[in-house]
Amino acid sequence: MMPLSRRQCLSSLALGLVSCDRVMTQVYRNALGEGLPEQVPLPPAGGEVDPDFHLLSRATFGPWPGELWRLKRLGQEAWLEEQLHPDRLTDTACDWRAERFESLYFSAGDAYEWRKPVLRDEITRHTLLRAIYSRRQLFEVMVEFWTDHLNIDLEKGDCIYLKPSDDRDVIRKHALGNFYDLIRASAKSPAMLVYLDGKSNKVRQGTPDVPNENYARELMELHTLGVHGGYTQRDVQEAARCLSGWTFDRNRFWALNAGESYFRPDWHDAGEKQVLGQRIAAGGGARDLDRLVDIVCGHPSTAKFIAQKLCRRLVCPEPPQALVDRVAAEFTRTRGEIRPMLRVLFRSPEFAATRGQLFKRPLKFMVSALRALRAETLAEMTVVEPLQRMGQGLFQHPTPEGYPDDELPWMGTLLWRWNFALELAANRVKGVHVNLAELRRDLHIKPESWFATLIGRAPTAAETAALQIPAEPSHVGLILASPAFQRC
Amino acid sequence: MTRRTLISHLALAAVPVWGARPRDDHHTLIHVFLRGGADTLNLLVPVADDRYYRLRPSLAIPARQAIRVSEHYALHPAMQALEAAFKNGRLGAVQSVGVDNTTGSHFDCQDQMEHGDSMQGAAAGGGWLGRFLRQQPSGSALAAVAMGKVMPESLRGAPAVSVMERMEDITLREAGDVAQAKKALEKLYGAEVTPLGQGGRSTLELFQRMASLQGRGDGPEHGAHYPEDAFGSGLREIARLIKARLGLRVACLDLGGWDTHFFQGEATGLQAERIKLLAEGLAALQLDLHDHHAHYTVMVTTEFGRRVYENTSLGTDHGRGFALLALGSHVRGGRVLGSWPLTLQDEVNLNRPGPGGLTVETDCRRVFAEVLRGCFPGQVDLAQVFPAADLTPVGLMSAGA
Helix, strand or coil, X not given: CCCCCHHHHHHHHHXXXXXXXXXXXXXHXXXXXXXXXXXXXXXXXXXXXXXXXXXXXXXXXXXXXXXXXXXXXXXXXXXXXXXXXXXXXXXXXXXXXXXXXXXXXXXXXXXXXXXXXXXXXHHHHHHXXXXXXXXXXXXXXXXXXXXXXXXXXXXXXXXXXXXXXHHHHHHHHHCCCEHHHHHXXXXXXXXXHHHCCHHHCCCCCCCCCCCCCHHHHHHHHHHCCCXXXXXXXXXXXXXXXXXXXXXXXXXXXXXXXXXXXXXXXXXXXXXXXXXXXXXXXXXXXXXHHHHHHHHXXXXXXXXXXXXXXXXXXXXXXXXXXXXXXXXXXXXXXXCCEHXXXXXXXXXXXXXXXXXXXXXXXXXXXXXXXXXXXXXXXXXXXXXXXXXXXXXXXXXXXXXXXXXXXXXXHHHHHHHHHHHHHHHHHCCCCCCEECCHHHHHHHHCCCHHHXXXXXXXXXXCHHHHHHCCCCCHHHHHHHHHHCHHHHEX | CCHHXXXXXXXXXXXXXXXXXXXXXXXXXXXXXXXXXXXXXXXXXXXXXXXXXXXXXXXXCCCCCCEECCCCXXXXXXXXXXXXXXXXXXXXXXXXXXXXXXXXXXHHHHHHHHHCCCCCCCCCCCCHHHHHHHHCCCCCCCCEEEECCCCCHXXXXXXXCEEECCHHHCCCCCCCCHXXXXXXXXXXHHCCCCHHHHHHHHXXXXXXXXXXXXXXXXXXXXXXXXXXXXHHHHHHHHHHHHHCCCCCCEEEEEECCCCCCCCCCCCCCHHXXXXXXXXXXXXXXXXXXXXXXXXXXXXXXXXXXXXXXXXXXXXCCECCCEEEEEEECCECCCCEEXXXXXXXXXXXXXXXXXXXXXXXXXXXHHHHHHHHHHHCCCCCCHHHHCCCCCCCCCCCECCCC
């Protein structure tokens, strides 16, 4: 990408002052890496999805116009490395859109000064805008993955005040980092302490206190080992004892870190514990949490469980065992490093063999449609609401397992996908701007090439026949509503 | 799906008008799922058992505040709206129902219950309501609805499930030629021999059904007033569908917020709010459907009950058995079936997710089978819905209803 000149910076600043976001992003699209190359090759023509289109469909929220040809120029290896090191990618165009939400910069305890509707609106729109516009797409894909894995429902307790800092300091901080660090950060996250009741898990000396097992159970069942990972009820109870004393209280007016979680020794069960066959000596105090995280993350079931889940999300619903085993081995070899697992996964022949086999969940469907049509939006209510109808309101899954990957639970809401597709292509979604004619000109494609451009392969005879509709918005809308675009 | 069934599907989708076909045998099972593991010990209060009061010093419902319904039991005060239904025999309960799953996991237990499976033996495939619906001859596109946004596991495998929030939702927003767009979607989804194709075809069928209904003035009758939230509006829409006689057999609706590990409350508080919502919603439904009283049954379940003693956060943790409720003309209500298998043993082993609570006495599949038998007599092959399960009658539904 081309560096910004001083003049460009100054003029963008001036434009920013009169808050012409749209004009600004339009003007600098090229400079910021969202533009199209001068010469765009023809869209894919084979009967199978183009292999590079395939990689883009899985490692991103769907191809942005022009990105396919960028990938082809760089090659899959170089493109993937770039995505695995998001800091190397300038993301200014996305930042301009997504960094407008002040409530996301506060610590957990300080976010209480915001009203709930504002908090809900800001974190949701931030997530959507990052997914649509960030050039660090694999990073955003992993943010979605871990957000489901360590699900927190904004509507439970005070979570709405605490999730913004969890999103920033737990999920985004470690999305491509190390799994052990991620789990440790999550265990201490105020949002998680509230969501799964760890906050009130206390065992005071000389009282009949019984630990609150909720978090300890989900830590093993959903976050690490998996439900059949070989732990017992006893392990859950012992883990709850290890974690007792970790809490959050924003009203500690005397504390400098009132916005953070902290450890209360007087609420901690100081005795010896035994988790998954490993002994944790008495008197460990706050260090019990680290020991516990190491034990559960290091258990062989965890490597398998995480590998399986990654493959299900990124490869296919029933991933081949050989691939899962290799990804799991990479987890074990690197002690939970996330990047090497993704490398193994995306480079595998198993991955290459699953073109078009993955069902898009509503967020992916919606974002891939917006990206494919180079839509200009600030993701206001008119975008958030249809996503909720499709069944995937962000940060709203009530129970800790997160939104499902399976296809069937989403079958009852196809209608909302169709309606969004048709209205989007017709430029009738308020607050979203789409210009098909302009995009077609920039892509140098003919009206009959929309299918190949959006799906990554030539249409079948049946698809061609079904989509014989002269009106361009209807034609494009129906491609987005078609079964082919519900998969990737 | 075979080629033949695919073709018959396409033929069905092509039938232009679907009039409302009144049917004499129509009955709707309304399945309410209390997500999170409801503490039914505080809903159906064992006022006669001192152990309950001893182990719940803060959370027990005082006998004088509860609505006494038998020697042993009283209803939570927030159940007031359903007091009459219980006393006149339309509302009944079975105590200590559950699954044989011992993980104590919400998801495992919900899945097992909704699939109608057991830890023993192979999974039957799909959800229990899905299996039941597959046996039904009518190919009504509205045989099953789930109110809300997500299809519950219990309906998995059903030939067609519509997930919706309001009847009016069902329309295609194409600015151009709507008929042309529908035709294109018919061709595209008709050619798909996959669950996605099935989902698309069901959606298209639904358009046709709804077109015949929309625009009717059919607000709640008899002054019924539904709670103003998703649960209340879900019940209201289910009532509209029942009145319209569209061949609705099963309607699923969730009510969440029962995972009360923390500050559960007693006669008032967090759980009381939920109970009130449940009771007032069902009472409104009953009033609204007064003229259709013989044509529906409500069954209220949850994945597991909670332990009898309270924890230090003034909440309760996951237990096993719970009380299942049923409401309707075919219910032999006014009583609580089942015994009172309360255990206080502190022994921790794999058969109990920790100490203290109701053990499971009645496999939930026995009760589900009973409800299906009562709602759809002679129309269901229970051995197929719940293979290898003990389906001895429980006595909750009137025989040959």
